Amino acid sequence: MYKIDVGKKILSANEEYALKNSQFLTKRKILCLNMISSPGSGKTTILIRTINELKGQIKIGVIEGDVQTDLDAEKIRATKAPVVQIETKGACHLSAAQVSGALENLPVDNLDLIFIENVGNLVCPSAFELGETSKIAVLSVAEGDDKPVKYPAIFARSKVLLINKTDFLGAGVQVDFDIERVKADARKLNKGIEIFAISAKTGEGMTGWYDWLKKKVKNLQTG
């Protein structure tokens, strides 16, 4: 028996594509945000409202990742924003190679911002770099306030946490969700994380999120 030292990154093939995507986006000064959450946290609803309310201010494109169907892409298409659907056919996360293919099918010369809506899953997508500028975590109040402690990886790695469906709180709905606990737990792992409490349904709290997006897009284009 004999051993050889390999010392190779196992996901190097994915990382090569991620680097390629990152260079592609940087060259065109496009902000790219990889949205990660459980299924049903409201990512698509957040995107639709964001696209509609920032019309004329930020040119937004979307890459939709789902295990099956192009239902989400259909919804985004209704906003007139350019969208590419990736169907992972069972895979629990998007890969950088899939995103690379999707970027070729977006009108990138006419975009300021690309959202990647990852497959709904709080664990796996956080382990795969896609070449994005930043990750955005979305947590809806119905999921419970223990998620940053139970699924720390995504909260440790995200630039922004959107706490969605805040209209459930104080609406007579029985939801055990201590928003201050979530903020404190997320900040334990990630001091600089920006947290916005929003309701994409009613529009409450979205202004802070829009201001953050506008600032980031501006910094990237003038920086």
Next chain:
Amino acid sequence: MHETMVAQSLFSTISEESAKQNAKPISAKISCGTLNTINNETLCFAFEAIAKGTICEGIKLEVEHKPIQGRCLNCNESFTVVLSNPSCPKCKNKEFDLLPDAPLMLEEIEFQTE
């Protein structure tokens, strides 16, 4: 479940190395950080399924987990971060910087000699 893709990449690399060595691989050592969220059983199960009927069948995978480290902003101590309730073991301060997580690596492969 992302272990399936990790297992697939691992399988490709080990197969390539085995072809280069022209030898049968017996075991492989892998290391990973906390944020890679690798579950050993899931990874081994996925690898077994992929490796069946190939030169990689029967390989024993050894996974070393390297816990994520932090640096205390008060006393500068480096320490292993317990993600569920992190604090500095020296001064008990809860303010710290997370240090870069260890990447997912194929460290070594052991081969059979004829």
